[in-house]
Amino acid sequence: MKPSSRLEKIPPYLFAQLEQKISAKKAQGIDVISLGIGDPDTPTPDLVIDALADAAREPGTHQYPSNRGRQELREAVASFYQRRFGVDLDPASEVIPALGAKECIFNLNLAFLDPGDAALAADPGYPVYTGGPLLVGAEPVLMPLLPERGFAPDLDAIADADRERARIMYLNYPNNPTGAIAPDGLFEQAVEFARAHDILVVHDASYTETTFDGYVAPSFLATPGAKEVGVEVFSLSKGYNMTGWRTAAIVGNADAVNHYWRLKSNIDSGMFEAVQLAQAAALTEQGDQVARDMSAIYQRRRDLVVDALREIGVDVTPPKGSIYVWAPVPEGHTSASYADLVLEESAVVVSPGGAFGRSGEGFFRISLTVPDERLTEAVERLRSSLGG
């Protein structure tokens, strides 16, 4: 059966080969530890589960929700943004729930890109920034994120032709996969750039609540002028251990939020209202504490991994945010050959940087989302098998 030419444009899944090797090892009875995917291992906090259970018993939550979202949720997002980021949002026009950041980011491509348009996408970056534009007949234009620039894109290097056809720019800090935090001045520069070229800035705030060493991540919307040109997609997946719940919100520019709503009301019927009320419970001060406690757990795990990598000769910079450690592969290896070596020698899975885009080549990514004892075991294996 032939799929659409649109679907044919999506590049092959780059982890496929690695996954086959992992399956083969597991079939041989080898205990493989995966530090590949970023999916929190710790359960969703009780305050969220209790709110869901209570709301699910309310028949008023059982019918079709509206894509605008319940008032309680829109207000909870707005007061979270004020308390946490000092950003004012109008709950009536500047906040809408989304079924996860992934859904929202993909649909923003449908809402804002026509064939021939371009989206400026971080490289390396979350795959939907490039796959989304391709699926709607537009084109991703890669913005390399390089260590020498603190993993900030060089907006001055974007070609004139690309500036003219770009309709969206994707930014994401704290960043997946590099763990970088928002470089000084980048958000201000993005606002100027977007104004000059009539571009919608989409800031993916999937990791703002997971930060270390006292660093507190800002919202893009706290940048002067940001609301005129941009939106932020705030996800609860990582910061609140809610990947399975599909909870996020799009906030910011009222026109953009409204276009997203118009599109969404033609695509799906919104988020189960009991889940909306559970999401609202996560965004209270009690929820802020949960996110801080999780950050402390990831910081401890980060230190464990960074120490071990340094001991085996990998020169790694400890990240100040996200749930990942991004490290250079030792000389003589590609990211794929190093991931293979680590799997062969240690039965530990790391993600090859090249899978996140051309500029990710030369790096590998470790996810901190495995229980402490498994992470300790993985680190011991790296030390003993690759320690030299």
Ligand SMILES: Cc1ncc(COP(=O)(O)O)c(C=O)c1O
């Ligand atoms: C940068 C980034 N954006 C979005 C997502 C997906 O978030 P959600 O679970 O809210 O769809 C991820 C998940 O790994 C991510 O790393």
